[in-house]
Amino acid sequence: MKDLQFANTISALRKRKGITQDQVAAYVGVSKAAVSKWETGLSYPDILLLPKLATYYNLSIDELLGYKPQMTKEDIQKLYVELSQEFAIKPFDEIYERIQFIIDEYYSCFPLLMQMAVLLLNYQPMAGEKQQDVMNKAIELCHRIEENSEDLRLVRQAGSLEANCQLVMQNPERVLELLGNDVEPYIGNEILVAHAFQLLQKPEKAKETLQVSMFQYVIGLLAIAPNYLMMHSDQPEQFQEIVKRIEDLIDTFDVKNLNFNSSLVFYLITAQGYMMQQNDDKATEMIQKYVEVCKMIKFPITLHGDSFFDLIDEWLARELDLGSNATRDEQTIKTSLITSITNNPIFKPLLERTDVKSMLSNLQHKLGCD
Template sequence: MFDLSNRLVTLRKKERKTQQDVAHYVGVSTAAVSKWETNQSYPDLSVLPKLATYFNCSIDDLLGYEPQMSKEHIQQLYMRLANDFQQKPFDEVYAEIQNIIKEYYACFPLLMQISVLLLNYTQLAGERTKEILSLAESLCIRIQQQSSDLRLLQLCRSLQAQIALIKNEPQQVIALFGEEVEAYAGNDLVLASAYLQLQQGDKAEETYQISLFQKIVSNVFILANYLQMQLQDEERFQETVERGFGLIRLFQLDTLHINSCISMYIGAAQGYTIQGRMDAAFEALQRYLHVIEQTPFPITLHGDDYFNKVDEWLLRELDLGQTMPRDEASLRQSLLDIVEKNPMFEPLKQDARYQVLVSNLTHMLGVNA
């Protein structure tokens, strides 16, 4: 939004100039300047450069126009829109998002988070799902074409791949990432060593911690997804489960990173159900229930006593900081739905243990089954 009238008043008073001074410099009447400052009229476009020169500012600053949004503002806007999706009609929130995109079309961190937001709430889009995915994809393409931020470009490519999977376009994913897994280069270790040579021990420790934290969490997610490849081999499936559970236990991920634990426990429970190993399925679901029971809401990304550098890094590096990318109400509902509405658990639903588990989960989350 433009705020020329207030900006003119502010700049003029800051420079201790009168309306007559401004009028004389730009070649208009004092009455014209008065009308600009009271929002009764606007200066001609040819006058704007003269005004900007007079006040030694950019035209954007003169107009009160901010094409970029701060990280804090992006976080606040994201969470407000996420909450609006739960409380207002989808089309109303979507219309506001479209206006925000037009106003901040050059603010690439914001466009990135808008893409994430749209992806997280496509389940509400109904018949407009294809349109929503296309918009999110187009924003990613714009970022790739216009931004020089390497971190943002990497995140953008990952998001594009997720969109391609939702659209059932696996070949697009391969085109984005290539056909082979890249060899681990160890850049994080080299960077930490560089900090040590510079005698910047804190930065070296942070680099080691962040690298370790991300790789452990990533490996649990990988193991959870790898389970689906082992369904026909119960012995290998069991070994994969034990390794995943072992990582969770070793690094106390039950309290450190709930999402990775959910992925592992639900993946294990689904696999056991398919294999007909119902007792093991319920044991995995009980682990899931235990995670929910001890998780404080609202859920945040965070470190712990061991990973004591993670919190500061999250706040500094992530556009959403420690905030989860979904509002609390829909997150609570999804934590119930992943069990209660999961078609993979259909064989369990006549078992009293399942009914008790869903009842307990519903109570813990404070939502309706």
């Protein structure tokens, strides 16, 4: 395939230039027969001739050979979606082999390596006996980015992703090595940036800056809350106060519609906490809220703003590496919405309750997972 691609390329270049094989041969210093073999895919030029041939056609050697060491953000997004969908219908080993081939092909495209590491982390539970190898591969990609990329933002993301992988692999010491032991003081740079845009007579950009910041802080608080909540599972009064405040936040900012996953994680963790307190009724109440949010999900899933956060859609598409796309395929998401309850041992006593059975049955039907 590569030979034919090169043959077609140099043949097309010669014809576009309106010259003969004799003229190419004379310039490069070979026979006409040699040029003919190149154009029919029977042979390649000697490697020492490539610079001269590329110069003749005013191309780089990479362009002449059809090699593209980098992928665009749009191409990376499309590839990620394609691979995530294939995980739902093809054997894991087959997709993993393809991912490794892509990594080898674009080993210097660090944004691509980052998304392949994210993809491997998201789908490693499906790897079976290869789970350890998959996690090590994701960490290897993070190391390559950290050691070679000049994009400081990408380097920070790689460090965070590696910490995530290390946490999954039960290596807390490595997590602290990567992220440190202390929380840095809040600086508030986004406020300064917004003021700067105002001075430049760009009020809409100033509004977007502050709105995006508020959005991220709301979602960030909801990401922290479940872990903080579980640390108080043995203190019912404090536990209930945290639940109340986070539910108020969810309602105030309509998080169920704005970012449903944040709500789902919170309700699921809250239900687990109530089970640890042997409060089955409250746990069932949280599962009911979880199910209600699941039923509100609109597929295909995209990240989006709402009437309050009405300036974040463009930012999401522009700044997030995967744009507004979901990080996993639709079928895997739907299945996980069910198994997050049915496969969790702590909920086993609830699965015999008629009301819980009915809720899960209705959810399976709604999602098409009967």
